[in-house]
Amino acid sequence: MKEWIRKIAISLMILLTLMITIEYESSRNDMKEKLPENYNNVYKTKKLIIGRANDSLGLDPANVTDIDSLRVTSNIFETLVKYEKEGKEIIPGLAASYKYSEDGLVFTFRLRQGVKFHDGTAFDADAVVFNFRRWMDKDNIYHNGEFEYYNYVFNGFPGIIKEVTAVNNYTVEIKLNKPYAPFLSSLAMPVFGIASPDSIKEYKNDVYKHPVGTGPFMLKSWKPNESITLIKNNEYYGIKAKVDEIEFKVIPSDKDRIEQLKQGNIHIADDINPDDAAAIKNETDYRLILRPCLNVSYIALNNEKLPFSKKDVRTAISYAIDKDDLIKQVYSDFAKPAKTFIPPLFIGYDDGIDKREYDIKKAKELLKKAGYSKGFKTTLWVMNSSRSYMPKPLETAMYIKNSLSKVNINVTVKTLNWSEYLNRIKNGEHEMALIGWSGDNMDPDNFLYTLLSSQNAKHGVASNYSFYKNNDVDMLLTQARQTNDTEFRKLLYKKVLAIINDDMPSIPLTHNMPVIVANPCVKGYVPSMTMNESLENVDIEFR
Incomplete structure (x- = not known):
């Protein structure tokens, strides 16, 4: 009798084990269906994948100015x-x-x-x-x-x-x-x-393809317009990187970046469209991260070309644009209106500076004074892909076009790819162009000298896309560069901003809050104000 009971017990145990095994294999198969195809690469080799809108232009940091290049080189050099x-x-x-x-x-x-x-x-x-x-x-x-x-x-x-x-x-x-x-x-x-x-x-002229620095990551591969992959530098003298690889993956569409994040194919979606950010703001499955407003977007008016060589025309345009409404309609409130060319947190910023409130009547009066009572025709250039300071460039351009039509300025919008766009506005070929600047450091010189000094208004290599030249501004900016007295520098920059606000060489629009969406598995990611963060402290943790 006891032997019979023992045999039944053993049979029941075998059956229970078989049932558990079947259930486990079934759950594994269900899990596999939910995991991305690159599960082994992403999850087992600690590969951090960042989706972004644009590829780098080059990986020789000394010969690039675009943020998409410098975000990569910051991890190599x-x-x-x-x-x-x-x-x-x-x-x-x-x-x-x-x-x-x-x-x-x-x-x-x-x-x-x-x-x-x-x-x-x-x-x-x-x-x-x-x-x-x-x-x-x-x-x-x-x-x-x-x-x-x-x-x-x-x-x-x-x-x-x-x-x-x-x-x-x-x-x-x-x-x-x-x-x-x-x-x-x-x-x-x-x-x-x-x-x-x-x-x-x-590598000589091809050194931009073969970056060799001392940083925590090294270049593994670059597939132009697709992806750049970095690999951990195991010989790094400092604290070793927590992930084995980083892939900067080009996904031009904001919606596609969000979808790739939801599917588990990327871990971080960078520079997200404000509308998409607003839609997922309350979703608990993702982290919405706002980068500080260390940037400015603006309409570059070419001061070397009529009618933008006339101050009254430039000032009229500044009155014709409702920045608060622009931010509401195009930026989904993920931005702040720009009074001038530096963000409010910089030394020398004057909060009392004239904001140039939206005033169509005033704009028409100034155009009449300048000899353009019937308005004029012009072209507004815009880049074909989002930038950290301007996530929806085409929508912004159309808003500007519609705004200026109210004061009889007939605007034709012209779209160019980013590389050509940058080269041509550096050469001063534009009349009006949407552009911006993301700060590389916390000194106002980085914005004001770069964007408004006549030294930087040289055709072919310009960063002063207004081609604005003012001797008083040049003198004050030079003085501010040559003194270490912080209080004196504040005073000098306030004087610069007062002159700029009066001359209105170009039209400051917004200080954007770039939106990043991350999977909760990403740990230790702290966005830099300058956007050039090194990622050696970032990790991926899975439960």
Whole structure:
């Protein structure tokens, strides 16, 4: 009897085990159906995938100005100094420490030792000197390209940098021709990432395809207009990256980026359309992240062409645009109206500056005064893809077109791809163009000198897309660059903004709050105010 009971018990146990196994396999099969095809790559090899609207234009940081390039190079290259996570204070980077003379003309950097480039060569003082000489000397055999940012920041070639020398293997001294208050802030920008001299010598004009730095990630592959994949640098001297790979995947459509996120094919959807962001704002399955407003969008009016050479015409346009309504209709309230060309959190910002309230009557009066009582015809250029400062460029252009029609300005909207667009407005071919600027550091010089100095209004390499030239503005901006007295700099920048507000060389529109949507599995992601975040601290955790 006992043997019979024992056999029944064993049979029941076998049956129960079989049922559990079947249920487990069934649940596994159901799970597989819900997981993306790239499950093994994404989940098992810790591959962080970021969906974005545009591809990079190049991966040589010294020869690019677009944020889509610099977001990638910020993970490959490192700078002598950098901003801490909050984006407010300068801290050591590849330089372990630094000091400068009382007159602000000599900066000494003591470099980190034991650091290697991705190609295995040593990072040392000679490598730093090599990079600076490549940037600053137009006769240097490796000065291949425009090096636009160096030109913008340091006033030409060699500009305000007089000399860069290696004091010893791990000490570099930089002498300036004149004091330059934002010098350390400028060196913290990703465009001044230190590259391997050997890679520059080897790849020459193709170095933009073969980036070799010292950072936490290295280039694995670049499929133009598809994706850029970085791989973890296991020899990194600092804290090693938490993910094995990062893929920057080009997904031009905002809706497609959101859909790819929902399907589990990407982990972060960058620069999301405000309408889409509003739609998923209350969905608990995703994290909605707003990047701080360190940007400005504006209508660049070409001051070298009629009728935009006339101040009354430019001012009339500023009265004809209802910025609050633009933000409501096009930005779904994910932006703030711009009174001027710098965000409110910068030193020198004057909250009392005239906002130029929407006033159609005033706009018509000014046009009549300028000799255009019947209006005029013009063309407004717009890029064909979203930017961090302007997530819906075509919709913005159509809003501007409709607004100006109310004051008899007949606008034709012309759309161009981003690369061609940037090249042509740098050359001053436009009449009106929608454009913007995302700050690379927290100094107002980064906006005002770049966007409004006559030094930067040179055809072919311009960043002053208004081609605005004012001697008083140039003098004040130069003074602000050459003093370390913060209170005096505030006063100087307020004077600049007062002149700009009166001249109205172009029309500031918005300070956008770029929207990022992330899967909750993404841990440690903190968006940088400058948008150039290094991602070594980001992890992917699954339950």
